[in-house]
Amino acid sequence: MGVWDGASVARKHGALWAAASELIAAVCPEYHWTTVSFNKNFGTPDGQGRRSGARHRDDKDSSHQVAMALGDYEGGYLRVYGTHGVTDVDTRNRWARFDGRYSHEVRPYLGTRYSVVYFQLVPPWDIDPTSLI
Numbered sequence: 625m626g627v628w629d630g631a632s633v634a635r636k637h638g639a640l641w642a643a644a645s646e647l648i649a650a651v652c653p654e655y656h657w658t659t660v661s662f663n664k665n666f667g668t669p670d671g672q673g674r675r676s677g678a679r680h681r682d683d684k685d686s687s688h689q690v691a692m693a694l695g696d697y698e699g700g701y702l703r704v705y706g707t708h709g710v711t712d713v714d715t716r717n718r719w720a721r722f723d724g725r726y727s728h729e730v731r732p733y734l735g736t737r738y739s740v741v742y743f744q745l746v747p748p749w750d751i752d753p754t755s756l757i
Contacts, residue, residue, distance in 0.1 A: 648742050651719050652690050657742040664738050667730050674699070675737070677730030682743065689724045689743040691715055697735030704728045715739070 644660045667675035682689070693700060693715040701712040702720065705727040712731065713720050722728065724743060 644740075644742075647740070648690065652721075652742075655690055655742065656687075656744055657690070658744045659742070661741045661743075662738070663741070665736060666739060667733075670732065674732045674734050675730075676732040679703075679705075679727050679729040681727050682724035684745050685724045686744050686746040687723075688721045689741055690719060690721050691739060691741040692717070692719045693737055693739045695736045695738045697733045697737040699731055700733030700737045701731040702728060703731050 648655060648657060648660070665675055667677040669675050691702070693702075694717060697716075700716065702715050702722065704711050704713065704722050706723070707726075713722065730737075730739075
């Protein structure tokens with residue numbers, strides 16, 4: 625698994641990249657994103673047909689994420705462990721901004737769940753070398 629820069633993705637998946645760009649511009653035009661993730665049935669099955677996503681943190685993010693879930697499913701709330709405690713967010717057919725650098729997970733769900741998650745990665749440098757004079 626690796627990270628592609630926007631230019632290489634645009635060359636390989638131009639139509640999808642353009643559609644993703646238009647979508648986030650319509651929803652949150654001020655958001656500067658570097659990466660988008662499309663997921664189907666994110667998580668691990670429990671043997672009874674339900675899935676859930678493991679609690680994790682996205683340490684390479686540089687800001688909040690913008691996410692939505694779609695599909696024919698029950699459950700599947702986004703749980704965020706933040707500074708104000710634990711919050712369960714229903715992202716089904718609605719956008720949510722949250723900081724993925726805090727622990728979060730997808731609660732158990734049954735059915736087919738899709739998600740779209742926009743985020744921005746930390747630049748690979750501590751100082752922009754091109755800014756040095």
